Amino acid sequence: MAIFSVYVVNKAGGLIYQYDNYVPRAEAEKTFSYPLDLVLKIHDEKVVVSFGQRDGIRVGHALLSINGVDVNGKFTADGKEIIEYLKDSTNYPVSIRFGRARLSSNEKLMLASMFHSLFAIGSQLSPEVGSTGIEMLETDIFKLHCFQTLTGIKFIVLADPRQSGIDALLRKIYEIYSDFALKNPFYSLEMPIRCELFDQNLKGALEIADKASNFGPGS
């Protein structure tokens, strides 16, 4: 999966569409016996590992499920506090899955509007007049590409840094948006996109882009 996610942001900075195309590969499920040798803490309403990295479980990973049942923030599915539950030796042996916590939709909304504001910084910092906003953001795990249309809509794609052809993909997503979202008379402009055809065609375009890439993380 060389294309990780697609975000569409409207003129006002609100997230109107989001699609994730990756499966976090770094998830580890292990059986533990009392006492637990990982140090856990509560962070942002989630239980995360703060110390005790081993066996694929990294610092910062969140506790995703206990005994196969997904947790609900800092409580188990039946409402018990996780930290208390894990202090009780009668609950062991227990099988816990750790992994990178997915972003919730509220967090994504916030990050999208933050990006919208940062985007403008690109053009403000420019030594010459008439610069575009931020077009690319690079980290060692992914590259974020952003394309702003003349009407103010931003298409953002997160992809593998080695992936090429993202510009063409952004233009293709713009075409798919102008077709399946805008030509749907029941879709109101600037609102979240809830069109089946848009989803399907977007997935199709991402698949084509994936296949066209010569490499990608091994699946």
Place this chain on the structure above:
Amino acid sequence: MSRQSNRTTDSKKMNAELFTLTYGALVTQLCKDYENDEEVNKQLDKMGYNIGVRLIEDFLARSSVGRCQDFRETADVIAKVAFKMYLGITPSVTNWSPAGDEFSLIMESNPLVDFVELPDNHSSLVYSNLLCGVLRGALEMVQMAVDVKFSQDTLRGDNVTEIRMKFIKRIEENLPAGDE
């Protein structure tokens, strides 16, 4: 009217006469519903506006035209690219005002009015007013406020169809970043 060949949807050719008939049915139904030519003109303009705000994205996605820096460039793009792409005609751009903020699009033929004759009781109906709304809506989405109206109409006895476009102002609110 055919669609571009690089589309993922199948390329369809639609009969232009079906389009003319559809538009005609629309206008006559509006006339029956509102019974007042001015009201019908307004409704056509509103409908055109809704089409325009959506059509502009399709136009920009397919034509890769950049932002126009002045009104003359805008006029050229509208006449040579947009009209060609959507209606298959290329109107000419003339009658520039001295300040360069008004121009006319002269169309020899108007695909919307093939086979149409305006009866006497609808003398103030602007049959193709939808086009004015489309132009107004599309330009508003790229931050230009314009006033568009028909100044000559073959349906009302003139030789050519003339659309007069006047630049009012640049819309400064909600400018996309990097376009100040």
